[in-house]
Amino acid sequence: MNRALIVKIIALTVWGLLLFAPFLFQDVRQIEVAARICVFIVLVASYDLLIGYTGIVSFAHVMFFGFGAYGVAISMKHLGAGWGPWFLGLGAGVVVAAVMAVLIGLLSLRVKAIFFAMITLAAASVALVLASQLSSFTGGEDGMTYSVQSVFKPATKILTDAEGKVLQVAGVRMNGKVLLYYFVFAISAGLFWTMLRIVGSPLGTVLKAIRENEARAEGIGYRVVAYRTSVFLIAAVTAALAGGVYATWLKYTGPETTLSFAIMIDILLMVVIGGMGTMWGAVIGATLMVLAQYYLRDLMEVAAGATANIPLLPDLLSPDRWLLWLGLAFILLVYFFPAGIAGTIMEGRRK
């Protein structure tokens, strides 16, 4: 059987589960997990467009995610919970992300690719510091809570039965919350589909040529800097859109959920676990990591409790040390499975 097809089937199965998530998983926390997976698939896929298809490492992806989220949050907080402010905020976030992407890209992509990693890291840190310090505008460390469009409120009846009560389909109440989930799902699926199209388009072919042999591509006449900057721009705008959607879902935006370095590390892990340069791998990586984040931590808590009498071990096993084990797993993955899950499945037979 075609190995690429296996990866696609796995990824499409995940999308299928996400489509029916409100019916399959009716627990509040489970829906939370499903929505997070949707958003992170987009975030990781857009990052894969950058790292997997051009080979350049950016640490500013979370910053663009944050721009989108803060755009929506600030607008909704100050201008009210309508569609107008929503579009305005999202648009502003996207524009800021686009401008920053072009600026950073033109400044640093013409030098050494390795400068790019350092400069994006510095830019992201500055954004994080500014978001925490300009608290009158951004809510500072605490972030902001706000209400979203009334159609997304849990009390809103989307479908009603004959008596005017909220309609139940297969035991699920058709209220604003479910609508909001499908809103998140639809935008995420749409963006993911768009990125698949980009990768399959002539642009994707050029990108692969540049990744294989930069000097050669330049020799053929491709303007490498222009292509890289445009991919960086596409990735940044997509991340900002994902941020805006996530801010709508959470009804809260703060440094921890949308700007912190921990999220950047999550994205890196997801893209490496899934498989760089595969696009479909983003679905697998994001799903596994989000699931692990929600459920493995519980397990660590139990393990730390069980080893409470042994020195140091409970410290290492406590859920706070979650990142320690992720970091180790990450190093081992990059050493031994740089192709990630999707990449390893796809090339499995050749080895």
Place this chain on the structure above:
Amino acid sequence: MGKLDRFGGVFLLPLIIAAVAFVLIGAPSSWLTLTIAGLSMGMMIFLMASGLSLVFGLMDVLNFGHSAFVSFGAFIAASVLAYFGGWLTSGNIALNILAFTLALAAAITFGAAAGWFFERVIVKPVYRDHLRQILITMGALIVAEQLILAVWGGSPINVPRPHFLEGTLIIGQSSLEIYRLFAFVLGAVVYAALYILLNRTRMGLLIRAGVENREMVEALGFRIDRIFIVVFMLGSALASLGGAMWAGYETIITPALGAQMMVIVFIVVIIGGLGSIQGTLLGALIVALMQNYVGFLAPKLALASNMLLMMAILLWRPSGLAPAVK
């Protein structure tokens, strides 16, 4: 192009920044205090950044985990100082100096050992593969930061200073902290030693040649990988020393220290240019002076101002102000 044009020009930048700041600040005494603080901070940042710059110049290896050496240096020095707390507060200068020396020595030793481990285990398998290098050293940084959290906990730690470095000198109306003066002198001594190592010894000759053209040094009969590990250990030891000094400068440290310093160190090496210690010193002084002046004039914009400065310099000189000849 004449040598003066190439170097004299950009090396005047710190002076220009200081002069502009003098006008903007207005009060000479505050200006002097800020300038001394900036210079001493610059020297400590130079210690942290020099290794990163040389390691990149020599092997094209960019170590994102470099700031872990800074954090470990700071925390180890803090622990040693706390352990010898009695010696520090005693009036006996000899005990003071001994405890402080032990703390710095512990940081340096750990830095060198950790550098050896890092180079062999983390970096060596991914020479010449920038993508995986960035990812793996970043992974190592996460692990190192988590280890610091596991060992020292997440809450701020007080760093006792030796008695003989406490206090201030009053010159006119400006007060100058003795610790800062000491940090400046220590940094200057290390810079001088590095300069002599690079310019007056055969080892330094090999390093400078290797930064320019690694392959040719090998074709002349030298093992550049053996030189490289020495440089890597030296660089991490200096980073730990910088961290140890920084701990005493801040007097309260948190595990976030590494991440904060990493950003500053990156800005420094990008501004200064990779591969040369002159460039690193220049970058460190510029960034530290800016940080102090802007921190005084508009506190919230200190880091952002350095970011803007970096962007401006990249526009002007894409490889930094004074990179190694390649």
Place this chain on the structure above:
Amino acid sequence: MSLLSLRGVDVSIGQYSVLHGVTFDVPEGGVFVLLGRNGAGKTTTLRSIMGLWKPQSGQVMFRGENIAGLHASGIARKGIAFVPENMGIFGGLTVAENMVLATARGKFDDARLTRIYELFPALEQFWDKQAWSLSGGQKQMLAVARAIIEPRDLILIDEPTKGLAPSIIAAMGEAFREISANTTILLVEQNFAFAKSLGREMAVIEDGQVVHRGSMADFVADQALQDRLLSLSAEGA
């Protein structure tokens, strides 16, 4: 016995196979010339001998010992020197420092240094200047001088006349003739006029394979062979 023998050397760089089964012998003494069109694999051959590329298979026998796969520094210590196409000068170092690096122990053999000064007087004149300030010809002289400051058995030289003025090329030719009196030179050259004035034995490489071996005199005499093998690079003939 030949000083250097390549037997079936295969080299791939990335996914591209550059050399397939390169085989030829360099006898001791004189200048051996390796000819071929651009991209034929001449530079890769030199770099593989020097250990800067690792051959996937085949042998590189130097004085009867297989040196394929050894580290470049080890090969250098066996008595092989390399003058790459870009000359490999350390521009930030002085001429003196460039020369010191090429010595095994950091000390000069006075007799050798005197001989180098005679061959290349410019080097003595600019001894304390930084190497980036030298002219192209002087840099090439420095690169060659570095290769002969220690006693070597074999010097690999990659296109030394590229971009140089005719008068300097002539001086370079004289220097090579003198050096080759007691050191073997393996010369890669596009400038056929220069090559034929120096070479005793020669080989032609094409698409990563040796397609002709023989004496330079025979090759010079056979115009048809030259046209066939060097049509694109024989302007100097």
